[in-house]
Amino acid sequence: MAEHYDAIVIGCGPGGSFFAKTAAKKGMNVVVLEKKKDLGSPVRCGEGIATQWDASYGLPLNEKSIAMKIDAAMAIAPNGTTFKMGGEGAVVERKIFDKFLAIDAARAGAHILPKTLVTDLVRENGKIVGVKAKRFGEEIEFRAPLVVSAEGMENTIARKAGMKVQHTLYDTDVCYEYEMANVPCEPIIELFFGNRISPRGYVWIFPKAKDVANVGIGVGGETGADPKALLDAFIRERPERFKHAEIIEVKGGDISVGASSEQLVQDNFMVIGTAAHMVDPIHGGGMGLAITAGKIAAEVAAEAHERKDYSRDALVRYEKEWHAGEGATMLKRLKLRKTMEGLSDDDLNFIFENVDGKDAGKLMDGDFKPIVARLLIKRPSLLKVVKSLM
Template sequence: MSAREYDVVVVGAGPAGSITARFAAQGGAGVLMLERDREPGIPVRCAEGVSRAGIEPYIEPDERWIAARIEGARLHAPGGHFVDMTHVGTGYVLERRIFDTELANMALRAGAHLLCKADAVGLVHEDGRIAGVKYRHNGELRTVRCRIVVGADGVESRVGRWAGIDTAVALSDIDTCCQYTLAGIETLPNLCEFYFGNGVSPGGYVWIFPKGPDTANVGIGVAGHLAANKAPREYLDEFVARRFPDARINYIVYGGVPTACSPRHISEDGIMLVGDAARQVNPITGGGVVQGMVAGEMAGRTAAEAIKSGDVSRRTLKAYDKAWMKALGNTQRTMWSLKERFLKMDDERFNRLVSTFQKVPQEQFDLKSLFKEAIREDPKLVAEVARAFLVTKIRGK
C-alpha cells in the first residue's frame, strides 16, 4: 500500500459512507474509504426496512438485495386492537449485506478506493489543521494523509469527538435493541408489523419485518432510560413465546439506535459527520438508512466543492450542515419533540389513538384526515402534538 495522499478519507463503508464517497469522487476528489470489518455490510445490525421512494434516487432496484416488498404497516395497540396503514407508500425489506456491498461498489466505480480491516484510531493534526487519519491494519499502525475526514463510523462514532464535536447522546435518546431472524413462522405477506405498549417494549416498539413467507426480522428497541431492570432480549423472548411459539432463531444481533434531536453542528474544519455518526435517524421510527444516504450525497458534493475551492474550513463545509437541516434535519427535530410526547404516553392513550385511527377509511389515511378524526376523539392529544410542532419551530429560530 503506497503512502499516497487523498483529498477525502471516509471512515466507515455503510450506506452513508459509501454515498458520501461516491458523490465526492464524482465531484473530482480523490477518496479513500476505511472499513473496520472484513467487508462492507457485515455484520448486519439493522431491521432492514426502507421506503422505496427514499432509496431509489441512489440505486436501481435489484432482486439480489430485495428480500421482500412491503405495501403497508399494521400497528398493534397494547389492548390487542390493530390498524392497517396501506396507503402510506411502499417499501422493501433489504438484504443489507448485499445492498451495502453494492453501494460500496458504486463508490468504487466512481473512482473511490476502499481499504477493509482498517480500524481508524485517531486524527493527524498539522499546524492546527486536519492532515490525515491514523488507523490499524493487520496489526500495524498506519497513517493516510488527507484534507477532509468524513466520520461515517456509525452509532459508535468517535471521529466527531476527536475533532471536538460532542456526539454523546442521553440515555433517553438511544434505543437499546435486540433482533432475531426467525424461521419456520408465518408472516403477513407485504406488511410490516409494529407492537406498542409499556409492557411489550417501554418507550419503543417490537417490529416484525418479513424477509419471506416463513422468515422475518423480529426485534425490539427499548428506550435507554427505561432499560435498567430488564434487558431488551427478555422482552423479546416473552413476545416471541406468545406470537411465534414454534419459531427457530437463526440469527441474534444486538445494537443501539440513536433517537436524538438532529444536531445542527455536524462539520468542523476538515471534518464532516454523516449517518448514525451525525445522529441522522428518525427518532420515532428509528430508521436511518435513507437519512444517511441523503446526508451522504450532500456531504460528498460539499466535500468535492471544498477541495476544488481550496478552502476546507468550517466556513465552506457548513453548507452541508445547512443543506441537511433544510432537507431532513428540521423534520427530525419535530419528530424528536413528538417522540418526547410519546415517551410520556400510557397504554390507555395508545389504545385510544389506535381506535381513533381505525375509524379512518384506508383510502383517506393521510395526515389531514387523521388529524381531523383525532381532534374529534382526543382534543388533548392533538393539542400536545400541536405544541410539539410549535416548540420545534420556536427552538428553530
C-alpha cells in the same frame, strides 16, 4: 510514509459508501476506511428501508440485496387495534446491501480499505490533516484536506475532532432481534406498541420472505428494560404465530432516536449519517437518511475541492441544507416520540381506535393540530400529554 487523498471517509456503511461514490464521480480521490473485515456485519438493525431513494439517488436497489418488497406498514396498539399506512419499501439483506453500495462506490473510482481501524486524527498546528490507522499489524497515516466521519453509532473519531455528537442513554434505543424461519408473513411491516410490550419503543416484525422475518425490539435506554427478556415474552405470548418458529440468527445493537446533531461540519471535517444522529426518532430507520446526507455532503465537498477551500464556511451548506430538510422533519418526529413516551397503554388504545393510516401520515409529517384537536374532544384528559403538539 503517508498515503494522500482528497478525502478520507471513516466507515463503509450506506452513508460512507454513498458519499464516496458521489464524490468520486465528481472527480475526487476518495478512500473509505472500514474497521471490519466484512461489510454490513454484524447486522444491528431491522433492515427495513423506504424505496423512494431508488430513483432520486440513482440507487437501483440491487435485486440480490432485497429480501422482500413491502407495500405497507401496520401499527398495532396494546389491545390489538391496528391501522395501516401505505408506502413502498423493502427489507434488505444488509450484508449484501452494504457490500453492493461499496462495490458501486468502487466502480465510481473510490478506494475501499476493509480491516482498517482508524485510531486517531492527525493534526498540524491544530488543523485536521488526516488520520492514523492500523491495518494488518501496520500503522499507516492517511492524509487529506477533508476527513468525513461516517462512523455510525461508534462516532469516536468525530468526538475526537471536537464535534458534539455524544450519544445519551435517553436518546438511545437498545435493540435485540431474531431472524426467524417458519413465521407466516405478509409483505407488510408490523410495529407493536405498548409500555408493557416495549417501554419507550416498539416490537417489529419485518418480513424477509413469506415465512422468514426479523423479529426485534427496541427499548428506551434509560428505562433499564432488558430487550431480550421482553422480546422472548412477546414471542411466548403469541404461540399461534410463532409455534413453528426457529431462530436462525441473533442480532442487536443501540440506535439513536433523538435529534440530528446541530453542528455537522468544521474546518476540514464533516460528519454524516448515524454518527450525526441522523436516525428517524419514530421508527429508528437510518439507512435512507445516511444516504441522503452522504449525497448532500459529497456535493458540497466536491465544490470545496474545486475551490481548494475546506473551511467550515466552505462546507456549511451541507449543514444548512440538512437542517432545512430532513433535520427539520426529524425534529417534528422527535416531538411525536416524546409525546408518545407519556401515553399509557389505555391512551394508546384510544388513539389507535380513533386514527387511520392517513392521520398517522399527517402526524409523521408534523401536521399535529387537527388530529390532536379531534382526539382531545373525545378524551380531554390527554391534554397534559399532548399539549406540546398543539
